[in-house]
Amino acid sequence: MQEELDQWTIPRGYSMRIAGAKVTGKKKVRWVCYRGGEARHHRGPVDESLIQQAKAEGRRKPTTDRSSKKCGCMFKFELIETTKGSDLWVLHYPNDEHKVHNHGPSDQTSDPRARKLPPFMSVEVDQWLREGRQVSKIQEDLKARGFMNVLNTDLYNRKRMLSKHDSQGVGQDVGL
Numbered sequence: 001m002q003e004e005l006d007q008w009t010i011p012r013g014y015s016m017r018i019a020g021a022k023v024t025g026k027k028k029v030r031w032v033c034y035r036g037g038e039a040r041h042h043r044g045p046v047d048e049s050l051i052q053q054a055k056a057e058g059r060r061k062p063t064t065d066r067s068s069k070k071c072g073c074m075f076k077f078e079l080i081e082t083t084k085g086s087d088l089w090v091l092h093y094p095n096d097e098h099k100v101h102n103h104g105p106s107d108q109t110s111d112p113r114a115r116k117l118p119p120f121m122s123v124e125v126d127q128w129l130r131e132g133r134q135v136s137k138i139q140e141d142l143k144a145r146g147f148m149n150v151l152n153t154d155l156y157n158r159k160r161m162l163s164k165h166d167s168q169g170v171g172q173d174v175g176l
């Protein structure tokens with residue numbers, strides 16, 4: 001279910017995670033926003049030298065700042081099975097204030113999960129890479145199909161991994 005939901009939310013700049021599931025009787029799964037919870041402030045102020053180092057490396061922010069993506073967003077919903085074992089689900093918002101996010105969509109390319117392709121597309125890309133198709137050509141095809149978030153680096157890495165796996169005769173692993 002995570003995969004199906006990700007295919008819907010991530011291209012839109014949001015993602016959800018499971019916060020709890022009740023598995024006895026009627027199943028119930030609670031989903032909360034990835035940015036739920038408070039930013040972790042306990043690290044204290046970021047060391048000035050880290051900021052300088054990040055700048056020197058051309059990064060905007062020091063890596064220690066990552067946890068600040070959490071912004072207390074209360075968006076959540078629950079999926080409740082209609083009857084025990086039916087595998088039919090109803091969507092339920094625990095309360096009205098939590099039907100919307102308290103933040104805009106995230107920057108897509110910053111989230112590796114946003115760059116992940118659905119399985120059918122990933123299989124096709126693997127095929128293209130094995131055929132030796134150029135990364136720029138693959139990007140064109142991906143964009144034509146609405147997949148805008150795959151980085152060239154992802155494709156080069158994948159290509160390298162494929163040729164390594166193929167030469168070692170290792171089975172298929174998880175795709176892009």
Ligand SMILES: [Zn+2]
Pocket residue numbers: 033034035036073074075100101102103
């Ligand atoms: Zn949110």
